Amino acid sequence: MNSRDTAALLEWYYKEKRDLPWRNTSDPYAIWLSEVILQQTRVDQGMAYYHKLLGQYPAVNDLASAPIDEVLSLWQGLGYYSRGRNLHATAKKIQELGNFPSTYTSLLELKGIGPYTAAAIASFAFNERVAVLDGNVFRVITRFLASDLPIDKGPTRKTFQLLLNEWIPKHAPADFNQATMELGATVCTPKNPKCSECPLAPNCAAFSEGTFLNFPVKASKTKVEPLFLYYAAIETPSGYMVKKRPEMGVWAGLYDFPFVESKVELNEEEVILEFQKRFPSTQNATWKKESFYTHVLSHRKISAQFFSCLCRNMSEEFSSTKTSEELLNTGISALLMKYVKEIHI
Numbered sequence: 402m403n404s405r406d407t408a409a410l411l412e413w414y415y416k417e418k419r420d421l422p423w424r425n426t427s428d429p430y431a432i433w434l435s436e437v438i439l440q441q442t443r444v445d446q447g448m449a450y451y452h453k454l455l456g457q458y459p460a461v462n463d464l465a466s467a468p469i470d471e472v473l474s475l476w477q478g479l480g481y482y483s484r485g486r487n488l489h490a491t492a493k494k495i496q497e498l499g500n501f502p503s504t505y506t507s508l509l510e511l512k513g514i515g516p517y518t519a520a521a522i523a524s525f526a527f528n529e530r531v532a533v534l535d536g537n538v539f540r541v542i543t544r545f546l547a548s549d550l551p552i553d554k555g556p557t558r559k560t561f562q563l564l565l566n567e568w569i570p571k572h573a574p575a576d577f578n579q580a581t582m583e584l585g586a587t588v589c590t591p592k593n594p595k596c597s598e599c600p601l602a603p604n605c606a607a608f609s610e611g612t613f614l615n616f617p618v619k620a621s622k623t624k625v626e627p628l629f630l631y632y633a634a635i636e637t638p639s640g641y642m643v644k645k646r647p648e649m650g651v652w653a654g655l656y657d658f659p660f661v662e663s664k665v666e667l668n669e670e671e672v673i674l675e676f677q678k679r680f681p682s683t684q685n686a687t688w689k690k691e692s693f694y695t696h697v698l699s700h701r702k703i704s705a706q707f708f709s710c711l712c713r714n715m716s717e718e719f720s721s722t723k724t725s726e727e728l729l730n731t732g733i734s735a736l737l738m739k740y741v742k743e744i745h746i
């Protein structure tokens with residue numbers, strides 16, 4: 402991430418961030434409380450508990466001195482009572498220490514505070530340059546770099562931790578961390594990332610390759626199945642025949658050439674017969690075998706074979722056409738982009 406990416410990310414965050422109460426405080430206790438509550442709870446649900454617990458125990462010593470049964474009764478409804486118990490035990494430890502540990506390393510020594518929570522408290526409350534790395538941040542960074550390092554392996558966390566620590570601007574560690582988390586939560590979402598609204602899009606490798614659904618990668622991930630696509634590049638006097646992809650799924654809403662899809666490999670004759678069946682006006686045209694590409698998505702390895710033909714007689718099945726020039730400037734699938742770049746002179 403270069404300094405321009407960082408600046409764009411922060412600018413986006415200042416404009417778009419959700420107003421969450423724990424963002425308006427630098428009190429390590431309040432930040433810690435919010436992080437523990439949010440570990441397995443949605444933001445909207447966790448908010449009421451945050452206010453309730455902080456209202457009852459405004460300082461860490463209040464929580465430490467409260468009877469455990471009272472704490473657990475306030476925790477009721479959040480589930481995972483062990484979190485409530487650990488919270489109380491750690492509050493007692495902090496009370497014994499006499500102050501709230503203020504560095505990433507000293508926070509890690511507390512029972513129940515792992516690398517993520519330690520980084521959140523150290524950066525949000527004490528402005529330490531240490532990156533938070535949760536599921537949302539892993540998604541953003543692996544897509545931004547198009548990195549296939551498996552995120553469920555220890556060395557990967559270490560690699561990204563070091564990298565992100567370097568990217569954190571000196572003047573805004575807390576905001577940078579909040580921004581990467583917020584981007585993962587609201588824009589770089591698992592299924593339908595809103596890349597058109599993303600401040601990192603200009604340098605995002607997965608976005609430019611159209612492979613964002615491939616990331617993050619897990620070592621324990623599901624089997625990749627083969628998929629064969631046979632594309633029809635049908636050139637008419639007004640341009641190539643195109644269709645819009647459905648609004649859901651891979652390359653949603655982008656233009657594409659018509660294609661035949663198969664789980665097994667087809668031979669050339671079978672493919673051309675299928676094209677002629679679907680597009681009767683190409684029956685007298687000569688089909689030519691063109692380029693071949695492969696493209697890997699999270700569950701699929703796509704093998705794409707292009708075929709072309711010239712079709713002078715337009716008929717009703719040609720609802721929409723675009724020239725190669727127009728295609729280059731339109732939202733088209735990553736596979737089609739490879740082909741159009743090759744044929745456009």
Ligand code: SF4
Nearest residue numbers: 589596599602605608
């Ligand atoms: S451009 Fe898209 S894939 Fe890349 S970081 Fe932004 S939302 Fe995620």
